[in-house]
């Protein structure tokens with residue numbers, strides 16, 4: 001096969017699948033399982049091959065992470081040295097943007113320009129997290145009287161399992177892994193079975209950057225087998241899961257065995273709330289982006305438009321005009337805005353929602369067309385008006401480029417509609433009225449709010465959801481704290497007062 005970096009530079013498909021073994025205790029690991037081939041959803045051709053770990057393979061990975069944590073080869077290093085390794089990782093990611101982006105696009109179907117952007121942004125997250133290695137700290141209490149001193153010591157939680165989804169494989173991993181490492185934890189990563197290769201390439205870069213063996217291990221395979229076993233594992237101290245709400249629920253139950261700490265980043269049904277005084281051109285462009293970006297396969301997709309009745313028609317027309325210019329197609333063609341749907345199952349699921357929308361009496365404004373010719377899966381961005389707030393289109397996470405439009409007359413109705421779903425991941429508010437914006441950002445139930453913008457931000461602010469969108473936060477200084485435990489220490493100064501005089 002031609003060198004991978006040459007293929008990436010030429011944006012040619014590989015002539016045979018790129019093989020990526022697992023990574024345990026600092027070495028490639030093949031185990032006894034067979035290679036499973038992944039076809040590019042944008043090309044219908046086999047592009048990569050990965051392995052399906054057994055529970056035994058997982059046990060080896062957890063044991064390696066356990067040893068690496070317990071002997072302090074990573075947690076015992078000064079923050080300065082941990083930061084130096086993470087900064088080197090960031091540099092290596094930057095040096096390998098083209099190859100990582102190429103592999104990401106082949107497996108996920110996202111446009112190549114978007115993949116390059118995500119990999120580059122991920123390097124920035126590693127840099128940010130590196131700095132935190134020297135900042136994370138505990139607390140002290142000198143108010144407990146002359147004979148007592150209090151300390152709150154912040155320590156790494158231990159061995160962490162990180163389970164990631166297929167929609168942003170490299171970026172989402174980079175919103176979690178460097179923070180766990182900054183805290184001093186060791187890790188077993190289980191990437192999504194459809195998109196494991198960039199995680200495995202990253203593992204090699206970690207070693208090149210000087211990360212000690214065993215600190216990060218990657219096992220691949222089925223979520224129902226190896227993901228479940230990781231969540232249940234008695235020797236894992238925390239599980240950080242990013243994926244769908246139903247699977248998150250089962251991870252929560254599985255974690256109960258040893259009461260491991262749990263972080264869950266789950267689904268969303270995120271409203272774009274547009275008040276009558278909003279800048280409709282700004283909003284229209286963002287609404288089109290919010291539903292079409294990553295073909296709508298985005299936890300924070302703005303999949304519901306909740307708009308004041310007086311501007312609904314005008315706004316929908318403007319959104320339609322923007323979407324008419326969106327190019328959907330070959331993800332390796334840098335001129336396309338939207339690539340492929342990740343796989344047949346997801347494609348069928350989205351089409352099912354489009355059919356249900358029509359059946360339920362919603363009005364199809366644009367899109368609705370889908371093609372799966374040659375095992376290449378594309379769906380045109382789709383907008384439905386007159387969607388009933390209780391219908392599947394308005395309530396369920398479609399995870400595709402399908403926008404459901406509902407209208408309101410009063411502020412209270414807007415908030416009620418925005419909050420009227422089981423999720424609470426993200427929301428966008430569009431208004432020129434400062435007071436209205438603040439009142440809504442207080443009342444809307446979501447972990448993340450964007451005012452007059454959407455799907456933006458860096459690692460400084462925390463991410464996560466309320467209600468059935470998750471538990472805990474990632475990124476920001478809060479993101480590191482998630483991977484720590486607090487220990488309270490009372491120090492007696494002088495003699496302890498006697499119980500029996």
Ligand code: NAD
Pocket residue numbers: 163164165166167168172190191192193221222223224225226227228229231242243244245247248250251265266267268298299300397399425464465469470
């Ligand atoms: P998924 O829940 O099907 O799978 C996610 C990961 O969990 C995969 O690695 C999968 O192999 C693994 N898994 C499957 N069954 C498991 C089990 N029983 N135990 C442990 N792990 C298991 O989700 P997906 O289809 O890969 O991703 C799409 C979903 O992820 C959407 O619901 C989306 O909203 C959500 N998501 C959330 C965020 C966030 O930050 N909130 C980010 C991205 C995606």
